[in-house]
Amino acid sequence: xxxxxxxEHVRRVAxxxxxxxxxxxxxxxxxxxxxxxAMAAALRTHARAIVEANGRDMExxxxxxxxxxxxxxxxxxxxxxxAMAAALxxxxxxxxxLGAVQQERxxxxxxxxxxxxxxxxxxxxxxxxxxNVTADAAGICLKSGNAAVLRGxxxxxxxxxxxxxxxxxxxxxxxxxxGCIGAxxxxxxAAADELMQLHGVxxxxxxxGGAGLIRHCVETSKxxxxxxxxxxxxxxxxxxxxxxxxxxxxxxxKCRRLGVCNAAETLLVDEAAAEGFLPAALADLAERGVTLHxxxxxxxxxxxxxxxxVPADEADWATEYLAPDLAVHVVSGVDEAIEHVNRFGTxxxxxxxxxxxxxxxxxxxxVDAAAVYANASTAFTDGAQFGLGAEIGISTQKLHARGPFAxxxxxxxxxxxxxxxxxxP
Numbered sequence: 001x002x003x004x005x006x007x008e009h010v011r012r013v014a015x016x017x018x019x020x021x022x023x024x025x026x027x028x029x030x031x032x033x034x035x036x037x038a039m040a041a042a043l044r045t046h047a048r049a050i051v052e053a054n055g056r057d058m059e060x061x062x063x064x065x066x067x068x069x070x071x072x073x074x075x076x077x078x079x080x081x082x083a084m085a086a087a088l089x090x091x092x093x094x095x096x097x098l099g100a101v102q103q104e105r106x107x108x109x110x111x112x113x114x115x116x117x118x119x120x121x122x123x124x125x126x127x128x129x130x131x132n133v134t135a136d137a138a139g140i141c142l143k144s145g146n147a148a149v150l151r152g153x154x155x156x157x158x159x160x161x162x163x164x165x166x167x168x169x170x171x172x173x174x175x176x177x178x179g180c181i182g183a184x185x186x187x188x189x190a191a192a193d194e195l196m197q198l199h200g201v202x203x204x205x206x207x208x209g210g211a212g213l214i215r216h217c218v219e220t221s222k223x224x225x226x227x228x229x230x231x232x233x234x235x236x237x238x239x240x241x242x243x244x245x246x247x248x249x250x251x252x253x254k255c256r257r258l259g260v261c262n263a264a265e266t267l268l269v270d271e272a273a274a275e276g277f278l279p280a281a282l283a284d285l286a287e288r289g290v291t292l293h294x295x296x297x298x299x300x301x302x303x304x305x306x307x308x309x310v311p312a313d314e315a316d317w318a319t320e321y322l323a324p325d326l327a328v329h330v331v332s333g334v335d336e337a338i339e340h341v342n343r344f345g346t347x348x349x350x351x352x353x354x355x356x357x358x359x360x361x362x363x364x365x366x367v368d369a370a371a372v373y374a375n376a377s378t379a380f381t382d383g384a385q386f387g388l389g390a391e392i393g394i395s396t397q398k399l400h401a402r403g404p405f406a407x408x409x410x411x412x413x414x415x416x417x418x419x420x421x422x423x424x425p
Contacts, residue, residue: 069259229396231261
């Protein structure tokens with residue numbers, strides 16, 4: 001028998017998911033929760049095979065010269081497999097997003113109207129070098145009654161294939177329809193483009209990855225896209241800030257994990273606070289290996305204290321580094337800080353550190369972002385941290401879903417009307 005073409009492979013997986021979606025939508029919350037528990041157990045049972053497959057991906061990625069921040073996203077060990085399993089179990093404890101009555105009333109003609117939540121149908125997720133997304137996306141889709149079509153990046157091809165197979169087989173053994181978790185195993189870039197053309201088979205497409213991938217999906221896809229955004233996030237230190245608190249926040253926001261979209265990429269500091277705050281803060285960051293891209297005023301402070309920086313230009317203000325680099329810009333006050341964030345930010349996560357309540361409230365009200373923080377790290381923008389369970393992405397758009405989104409964002413609704421013979425005149 002002839003080998004499948006890329007087009008045939010993608011269409012087959014998507015149509016199997018479409019066929020599964022109807023039956024999946026009719027399953028009970030208890031049935032889906034049992035399947036999630038079985039999927040978590042299967043990840044633990046097959047942890048060695050998953051880590052071994054990931055080892056092959058890591059070896060190939062290192063040989064290709066992949067940067068360390070991407071290697072960190074790619075790597076799986078026993079602890080990370082356990083975290084994937086635990087995230088599926090966390091989903092079990094969450095309320096069922098389906099069948100919720102959102103509206104209920106009787107119309108003037110006597111018809112009883114209710115609006116209830118229903119699955120979207122077939123959800124395709126296109127992502128890059130994070131194999132844990134395979135488990136997160138599969139679990140969130142199944143919990144919300146959606147069939148999943150997963151297309152991971154070539155760097156994680158071996159990991160993704162094993163994880164998807166383990167999860168699918170466990171779900172089917174627990175009573176879910178075959179095809180409910182489909183994986184596009186072709187590493188050909190044409191596979192993702194083919195998936196984007198399947199309007200009418202796939203109901204929604206969610207890209208997770210860098211700016212290039214997201215832009216390509218938005219511009220290419222005929223399937224509706226929930227746009228997950230890049231994270232050019234800022235921490236702004238107001239002149240009223242507690243400097244010790246501010247230092248801890250910027251170090252956490254930048255250095256906790258370099259390659260994640262909620263990591264801070266720019267530090268803004270009031271000129272009234274620059275001399276008092278920057279020397280210790282920049283030293284903290286430099287000691288952790290962060291390259292500081294500083295404007296003239298920040299560079300002058302750094303030079304006076306023997307701290308090495310590189311000159312920043314306007315391109316630095318717009319850069320999501322995903323690396324041990326941080327832009328540093330001194331501003332005149334809260335108005336300039338807000339203007340800078342709204343101009344260069346990607347509407348992801350933005351933070352102010354201040355004791356002045358007027359400055360705090362101005363920042364929170366006027367900054368246009370999915371998540372705005374006062375006196376806390378941007379690292380908290382995460383589905384689990386927000387109590388949503390494993391997230392499927394962080395949306396920076398305003399339609400349908402915004403910020404970390406998971407179960408509720410993968411539902412739509414329908415109107416159910418019960419009459420007693422009414423006809424419209």
